[in-house]
Amino acid sequence: MSTSRRTLLTAATGAAVTVPLFGAPAHAAGFDPRPGSDGVGDPLFPTLGNGGYQVDHYDLTFDFTPATYDFTASVTLHARATHDLSAFNLDTDGHTIDSVTVEGRQARTALTLGQSGQELTVTPQAPLHKGAPFTTTVRYHGNGKALRAGLTGWRFGTDGGFASAVQSSRADTFLPCNDTPSDKATWAFHITAPKGYVAAANGELTGKDRSGDGSTVWHFALRERMPTELLGIAVVKGTYLYGSSHTGLPLRHIVPQGREDFYAPIVARTPDHLAWLEAKFGPYPFSVYGVHIYDGYTDALENTTLTLMGTNWFKDDAAGHPTYENTMVHELTHQWFGDSVTPHDWQQAWLNEGPAVYYAALYSEERGWSRMADKMQATYEKLDAIRASDGPPGLPKALGGTNIYDGGALVLYALRLHVGQKKFDRVMGLWPRRFKDRTVTSEDFIRHAVEVTGERGVDRFLRDWLFGVRNPPLTEVAD
Ligand SMILES: [Zn+2]
Known part of the structure; x- marks a missing residue:
């Protein structure tokens, strides 16, 4: 014009x-500018995430003081409006907001209570046009141990440091963000750690700047797209251990200081785990990997490129087997199923946990530590009751249940019996290649499985297993 x-x-x-x-x-x-919604309508967390924009890139600066747990931070979101936008929300929880700008100009803000945290409503001086890129910068500070409206994603170790474990909805306890798995972005991190501590984040270390006071700013970049739920930042008394996979993928692990000799042979199992999974799903989908072992955490979490595991995992089982490797394989499987290919909303979580449980069980079976058929039969016997109480694997009422985990794996096991090993391997092997970096639903998986197997009946079969109120029969068809 x-x-x-x-x-x-x-x-x-x-x-x-x-x-x-x-x-x-x-x-x-x-x-026709109007406010973005305060949620994206996730069936399990309706006010998680925000409407009206998508984030392309987060740039997070985080200056943390161990032992006092104070931090000052700023985050710049590079985003695009998805409709003409008069105001938009960020998910946040427990921070003191110091300033907010949009396109460099001071914005009006309001903080209100949301479903699982707080909502920061940002009103820019000028409305934003649909499709137009914009940046917004939030400066804020707080304390890691401060009270929050919802649960916290902070995990504290005995070293005075912290690690983040924010799945599913707690990234907002570290930064104002669009906290939904349906919005994936690239990331840059600038994390300050004082002398004696190391910083960690998703992606590659791109540089370090030392300050006069002995502290160091660690710069990291994640060039692949990641949802907020997989944020993995830390400031800890840890030691970096380096290696590489059989294909030359750089590996960097972080283990507790003084325990390097104990953990080095454990993290050295990673190349074998990678080779085992790459033979099934193709190349590892990110440019670096590693395991962060920390005493401030007692679970295991597939943070993108940097799995977080508690120190409590690492002992042999009663039979003398290092079955913690099953958990290492579970989290590494997630790098394909959950991290690279991400559920569009939390009701699709079986697409993460089903494969992770399935392939950890297969690994365990191949090592001679347990039998897949036994585990699946046990799951089959209890899943009907769980379907009734917690919902079927594809329609869970909440996260964290057997329906999503072992139930999700049972759906895959049943599919394997139904279509045979060869077709099953193709379904699972092509899935992370086809949907790399994207977000997916159960419907995508059903369509994919029908296409790859060439069997139209797989549609009905998967729907019965995923959404039915009772288990279908578990039967094997000749390969
Ligand atoms: Zn998992």
Whole structure:
């Protein structure tokens, strides 16, 4: 358009008015700014995430003081409006907001209580146009141990440090963000750790700057897209252990200081785990991997490129087998199933946990530590009751249950029996290649499985297993 004036029809009155539109884009004729929603309608967490924009990139600066747990931070979101936007929300919880700018200009803000945290409503000085990229910067500070409206994602070790474990909805306890798995972005991190501590984050270490006071700013970049739920940052008394996979993938692990001799042979199992999984799913989908072992955590979590595991895992079982390797394989499987290919919302979580449980059980079976058929039969026998109380694997009422984990694995096991090993391996092997970096639903998986197997009946079969109120029969078809 060459003209800088255009006639608009106002929605309210229907009257034609002429307004100056200096430099406005061509689609401004329909410019109709309205606030973005305070949630994206996740079936399990309706106010998780926010509508009206998508984030392309997060740039997080985080300056943490161990032992006092104080931090000062700022985050810049590079985003795009998905409709004309008069205001938008960020998920946040427990921070003191110091300033918010949009496109470098001070924005108006309001903080309200949300379903599982707080909502920060940002009103820019000028509304944003649909499709237009914009940046917003939030400066904030707080304390890791401060009270929050919801649960916290902070995990504290005996070293005075912390590690983040934010799945499913707690990234907002570290930064104001769009806290939904449906919004994936690239990331940059600048984390300050004092002398004696190391910093960690998802992605590759790109540089370190030492300050006069002995502290160091650690810079990391994650070039693949990651949802907020897989945020993995830490400041700990740890030691980096380096290695590489059989294909040359750089590995960096973080283990507790003084315990290097104990943990080095454990993390050295990672190349074998990678080779075992890459033979099934193709190349590892990120540019670095490692395991962070920390005494501030007692679970295991597949943070992108940097699995977090508690120190409590690492002892042999009663039979003398290092079955903690099953958990290492479980979290590494997630790098394909959950991290690279991400559920669009939390009701699709079996697409993460089903494969992770299945392939950890297969690994255990191949090592001679347990039998897949026994585990699946035991799950089969209890899953009907769990379907009734917690929902079927594809329609859970909440996260964390057997329906999603062992139930999800049983769906895959049943599919293997139904279509045979060869077709099953193709379904699972092609899935992370086909949907790399994307978000997916059960419907995508059903369509994919029908296409890859060439069997239309797989549609009905998977629907019965995923959404049915009772288990279908578990039967094997000749391969
Ligand atoms: Zn898992």
